[in-house]
Amino acid sequence: MRDNALMAGALACLAVFSARAEAPAATPSAGAAGSVLEFVDGSALHGQLERMDLEHGVSWLHPEARSAIHFKPAHIDCIRFARAENVTMAPTCHLFFANGDDIFGSVSNLDGGQLSLNTWFGGTLSVPRGAVSAIAFLPRGYRIVYEGPYDAGGWYVGNNADQGWTYQDGGFVGAGAGTLGRDLGLTNSMTVEFDVAWTGQYSLLVSLYCDPREFAGNSFLLESTQISFDPNTVRLVNAAGAAAAALPAGLDQNKMRVTIHCNKEEGTLEVFVNDLLVKSWEAGNSYKGAGTGILFRRVSMPGTTVRLSNFSMAAWSGRYGPDASLTATNGDFIHFINHDRTGGKITGIKDGKVTVSVGGSTLAVPLERVTQISLGGAGVPAEPSGPWEVRAHFPGGGSLSFQLEKWDEHGLSGKSAIFGPLEFQTGAIRRMDFNLHRPKADLAGAGGREFGDLDE
């Protein structure tokens, strides 16, 4: 009964979503030539996903194959789609689930064992409280201003030496000196996230609030917020010099995810690596940037290559930024905007307030004073494991795991242990992972991709 209701809600809201979805930047829909099918052994094929279902497997159109190839999913690692359509939404929170799912949405009510939330894909849904591990409340006016890349459109590539920045398969690769910039129209606080992978001793400078079109020499150095990265350190560079912080030990030596929170109102700048806070600076005057864009600059160092991908750039306002420091907890906790936190039993969310029982007393805390709620004891019925258990990643953030049932020209359908039946437009997915519980090869150490161009 509940499933049917959810299905109905999902279908109803899918129409809304469909109408609100932004037009893609180019004509091809998701799955157009240039998508990549990757296997767990590291091999990969460009092409286009024709369809997939339990009967036929994954039907893949490779440009050099004489007909569609039908693969069983047992050894598929993921499909990376050449293009995904941005999802238009105005979320107020980022929900994290015990099974690893995370979605952007809005919480409307927590009452007893059920949490009601609004999602972009299913409208108002009710999920078991036990499935939710944390709710991070987004800052005021939070909106994704860029997600990608799916091509080089809108990027300014300048000052290139040979092998400067070039777009390849969902990322920019640079083996020589060069700049890569984009005007994001940013005037207020922002959050910038990207993946960086490298070989050798690379050096990368990230300029925020700059004008990438007017880059010339080093003139921008004093007119924007500068952060430099190398394999060991991150530095805030400004007129007063450079303040360095060591990157955490034990990082993967070849890649990391970087998150930069620029809180203009508070005058702080935080750098996270793989979701761990590396350094928080009082940026102060460094925010007197002359532009509204971002620029990546790499110094040419022989034998090094840098790849930037999976950009997500968000604008926001207010005194606090998105909380990226989520930690699993045994009990309930509330995190406040002044960085305090308190434990207790969270009993409800209603009318813009969260109620918590602490020491026999019940407090009602306005949500605007809360940055995060951690719910202890989270647990959820596990998805039936198998090759058709997939995880879909959405443009702008968020991911859902579910049992895939069908993908064709009409859309995608599946069933989630948390959300029940699901349907999406295929264009709303930028990557789909398969074989979620299969251990991935240690590619760097195994002489696979890391040595992909060394073997002979």
Place this chain on the structure above:
Amino acid sequence: MNRKHCQIAAALAALFVALAPAGAQLPDGLAFRNGDALNGKLLAILPRGVVRWEHPDAAEPIEFKAASVAQIDFPAHKPPPGASNDLCRVFWPNGDALDGNLVALDLDTLTLETWYAGTLKLPRAAVQSVAFTPRLPLVFAGIDGLEGWTQTNSARALAGVAVVTGKWSYRNGAFYADKSASIARDLKLPDVAKIQFDMAWKGTLNLSVGLYTDSLQPILLTEKDNGPDFGGFYSLRFQSTVFISCTPIRKKDPLRSLGDLVVPSLNNKDRVHVDLRASKPDHRILLFLDGVLAKEWNDPGGFVGEGTGIRFVQNAGSTVKIGHLLVSKWNGRVDDGAAAPPDGARDTVSSDSGAKISGAVNAILDGLVSVETAAGLAQIPLDSVTGIDFARHPGTPPKGSAANVRATLVQGGTLTLELPNWRPDAVEVASPDFGKASFDPAAFSRLRFLPPEGKSTEEPKMEHLSF
């Protein structure tokens, strides 16, 4: 052709080793010109320009356009036992080379018996040289796993220095390391030895090779006098990619370099063939890089190496691959390889005594090489000959060729071929060197498809495979 991405298939096939269950048959690797790669099995190459491929998860054989294929790699496999009887390698001016037994030579034809293609009649005028397999026995032939090797952390880690350490891993005939790590083995290095290996790297090369060591543990130089006892050895160090040094290391002795070497060209490379020659009696070590003598070190203090082992110590800053490790006795001569012909006007026969005889090789028959010299006819026992360089024939017109494949053979050497038909039991080839022949598929370790006429040899990369 961009060698980087067209070697992806080999790497993926190697990676498959880690993923395949024990005993599983290793896959062939297919690399496309656009950088795509797919493991599986080559079923056929058809005359109509189709590569038929089997993938374990595909319901049916897949047919790809052959023109889109850059390379096919076959898993490492040893040549059949009969191959060990091959006593020579025949070279052509275009770099082609074939192994076999030279059973006869006359003014027109060189007859080569092979295990993979039967008896081949090779036009003598096209042959550049013949190098006979050194009679010096191999001491160690190829890395085939971690067994027998001793792995430890780097010396700094053992001394308590906070460094990121890892281990060497084995894949498809090679060792790999992307963190500080040591691997060592007592290879019973001969007193006069030839040590060869291929080295490839990403980032800044920082590798130390311990020669004639008796310690399978790395030695931290700053603590060598206070640490565990060890016998003297030589440390060949590649630092910051271009700096190479050779240092005798002995407990309680001050460090003294035998001389440093800077090879700027290594900055433009990501791999090199290392060929070391060492002689205890002459207390000298020679280093060849890609076949060129780069440095000769002589130790005035005598040869300090007290062991017979070798140790590879990877230091942080790069990822390194070591493969094709071969150790043999060395005859002590520097020019024992296939040197350039000394005299293009006449044939030159080199013997294992070091002598070179120039003239006209009339015939090879019944184990004798007949050479017409200025002093008369000389007959040299074939088993004392190390090589023959044939007179060049500038008037010989280059043959037109529809060759579309550069094949690497499992015994080594490459061939430029037209390959119209590959079947599981036989491969039809047409060579500009020797015409048509039928090869055993097991003879091949790699097929590199040449780009169509007029197309750039550079291919687009697929960088996601490299990260």
